[in-house]
């Protein structure tokens with residue numbers, strides 16, 4: 259229901275993300291790591307269409323292979339819809355059709371985007387109207403990255419990565435995303451980092467245990483300066499991701515020798531995000547990667563968070 263009118267369906271679009279900065283600190287009591295990250299939402303989108311139904315169900319289409327994504331109650335979109343229904347006392351269900359363009363388990367928060375989009379779509383479809391603040395609270399219960407998929411733009415995340423403050427950003431950044439094809443499990447990459455730290459316990463600087471976002475990143479985002487941002491790109495999960503998938507190092511080198519200002523593993527990977535100076539360089543790099551048989555797509559950021567779009 260929207261403004262008292264019955265609606266047949268609601269269409270919501272939510273973005274994937276790149277962590278342009280990601281420092282991982284100590285493991286907290288809840289088992290999560292204390293992080294300091296700078297997120298940028300980019301123009302690879304999930305399109306979620308919600309239809310009235312008595313049951314809860316989900317189906318996928320789009321440019322991404324979704325064979326590994328569960329369609330049962332463990333699907334993040336179903337979890338999001340059920341959580342909103344529980345919170346509001348809504349007694350019906352929903353049929354969710356997701357057109358996927360963010361790689362699965364790629365480090366770009368595709369499942370989180372599905373969950374964020376589903377919260378917004380069901381809230382509009384059911385007329386529950388819980389408001390943006392409450393949706394943010396529900397989002398944090400679904401996963402560390404879900405609140406950012408709701409907010410979009412550019413933001414700093416602390417705690418689990420779910421405590422957000424918007425960051426000032428100007429201009430538009432041009433990215434080329436290399437999608438090596440495999441999947442990487444987020445908990446496995448965090449575990450690999452922990453194992454490495456245990457082995458090198460004496461070498462860890464205390465600052466790493468209470469992470470903060472470097473001022474250089476904030477300055478580069480404020481200035482909208484890709485060369486400055488390229489210098490500041492940081493990801494503590496990159497080394498463990500490369501340890502698990504050594505070919506990622508070759509992909510980064512390939513991009514950096516073909517015009518990228520810099521390449522970085524996005525989140526827990528295996529997507530590699532290359533920052534370029536402008537659209538022309540991005541097109542050239544995409545062609546070079548494709549010629550080397552590395553699947554690559556272009557995206558720009560920052561873009562908006564989950565919101566209803568007209569069909």
Ligand SMILES: C[C@@](CO)(OP(=O)(O)O)[C@H](O)COP(=O)(O)OP(=O)(O)OC[C@H]1O[C@@H](n2ccc(N)nc2=O)[C@H](O)[C@@H]1O
Nearest residue numbers: 290291293365366367401402403418444445448525526527
């Ligand atoms: C690494 C990051 C960087 O933005 O993203 P992805 O690469 O997954 O997209 C995030 O920290 C992932 O966020 P998200 O994928 O939403 O994580 P969740 O579902 O909440 O948690 C999955 C698992 O990751 C680990 N985890 C996650 C976040 C965090 N701050 N510390 C952790 O240790 C925990 O083992 C947790 O059980």
Ligand SMILES: Nc1ncnc2c1ncn2[C@@H]1O[C@H](COP(=O)(O)OP(=O)(O)O)[C@@H](O)[C@H]1O
Nearest residue numbers: 327333334362363364365366367368369370372
């Ligand atoms: N709607 C969904 N879309 C994508 N993945 C989902 C979804 N629901 C559950 N998952 C599972 O969540 C895990 C993480 O997926 P995803 O969000 O795509 O990657 P990442 O956390 O690397 O950004 C995968 O193992 C996937 O099978």
